[in-house]
Amino acid sequence: MIMQLFELKEAQRSSVASSFMKKMEDFKESSRRNDDEECLRKKQELEERLVPKTESQIDVEMTIQRLQNEARLRIQQKEDQIDKKLREVQSIQEKELQEDLKKKTLELQIVEAQRRKGICSEKLELMLKSLDESIISCLNKESFLQTIQMKIDRVTALKNQFQVVANTANNADPLINATRSENIVQQIEDLSEVIKEDISKNNAAVHEKVMLAKRQAQSTVPAPAVKQEQQNDSSNHSEKKTNETDEGYEDLNFVQRDDLLLYSQLQSELSQYESSAAAFTNDLSLKALRFELQKAVLHPLNEISDLSGQHLQDKLDRLASLLRGNAVNVGSRVVRATEHPGGLEYCTNLLARRMVSQGEDQVNVNPKAAFPIAAVITELWIEFPIFGRLVLAHFYRQCPYLVPYYAPQQEGQSNEDYYKSLGYRYSNGKVEQQPAYLKRMSGVVRLYAAILISLPRRNQPHPHGLEHAWRYLASLLNLSPRNDITAAILVEFLSVAGHAMSKEYGKQFQKILHLICTEYFSMIRNVTPKGSGGGPVTRLEDFLQESITKGGIPPPAGQLPLRFW
Known part of the structure; x- marks a missing residue:
């Protein structure tokens, strides 16, 4: 019993102690929290008192x-504005x-x-007056002036060029035209x-010939009958020999x-003209100018076609x-052929040569292309006679059969040089095949006939x-034909020019066609080797038979209509 009471007492005391300890811990925890809160509160109060004062000072x-x-910025801006x-x-x-x-x-x-x-202008007027006087004083004028006609035409072309340059105002650089005028x-x-x-x-x-004739006439003394007869015989023999020589040359x-x-004459003039432009052609410092002038020539030339009259007129105007x-536009640049001495000659000859080359390059492939090209050549020939003579010279150089001239091989002349003189091309030392050659020559002949x-x-x-x-047809028929080439050029020439010649010459042309x-x-058949195929001869025969059947030669296909442009 006592033990139970003791244990109960101890249990109560332990419970009171535990409760007291718990309360003590709760008090400590409460005190700690209160202290922290108080510290935080005081800290906040202190910060609230101090912070506004600091921000105000900073502001x-x-x-x-x-x-x-x-x-400072306003001052700097004012200074900058000033x-x-x-x-x-x-x-x-x-x-x-x-x-x-x-200014x-x-x-x-x-x-x-x-x-x-x-x-x-004054100098030119005096020079032309002096030149006219020299021409007027020329003896044996009709025959001699033909030999220098190209030079006279060149003077006329330069005179016209001078008038254009002298009357053109260049406000950007007036001295350029003055310099060009002086060069011309x-x-x-x-x-x-x-x-x-x-x-x-x-x-x-x-004059020397006239004086010689006078001296011979004055020194003539009557001779004995025998000597006079011998002299007459000698004179007759000499005259006969001369006539024989002339006849041999003509025959x-x-x-x-x-x-x-x-x-x-034309080949000589062409060589002289090329020589006059040689300095410009070979000057390395003018390479860029030559390139621009080439484009000024070739661009409109390669664009010639029968697309429309306006199109063809544009190409003619540019050339x-x-x-x-005049100044012409080439891309973004503006160039003149007269910009440098020799430039105009270079352009004129280049255009003439490339126009003729169109025959073997363009007309050879497209026969109808001959007519717009021929129309442009004709118009340029009218305005620039020297250009026309260069065109004719290049035609004769490229295809001597247009003279007509069956050039013989000269003594000591190599086969390559000879064939090149006839218009053949060489590649790697080999001459081109005959069909290709005949086709190219036909293109050249067609272009020439289209001009006519x-x-x-x-x-x-x-x-x-x-x-x-x-004249050409008569001269050709007065020569003995050659194998292939005569038939090839004859059929091409007649197919283009035959209709117009028939209208112009009527019965006379019918006789020559007969x-x-x-x-x-x-004669053509006789010079054609048997078994050679005779392609050109067959084409000529078919053409002639068709002309007889139809009662005439039809107009060529592709000919530009009247008033085309």
């Missing part, structure tokens, strides 16, 4: 700094001074250019001196005498403007019309 300092910066105004005023003054100086310089250049052009006048002067020298030599030669079986003289010495029948605009006289077609169908065709 004041920042405001002062900002105001100072703004003040400097800018000063610079603008200074720049305007400098520009005004430069423009004033440029005064330009005025002086215009005056100087006019003065130099005036001197050139210098070329005319050089050419005039050559012409006058040629005339002087001709007059001296004619050459490869060319007519007059045709050979014309051929030689004519170039040959006049082209109709100039505005009823202008044709510079190389149907009368030359008649001669071709009978005697001349038999």
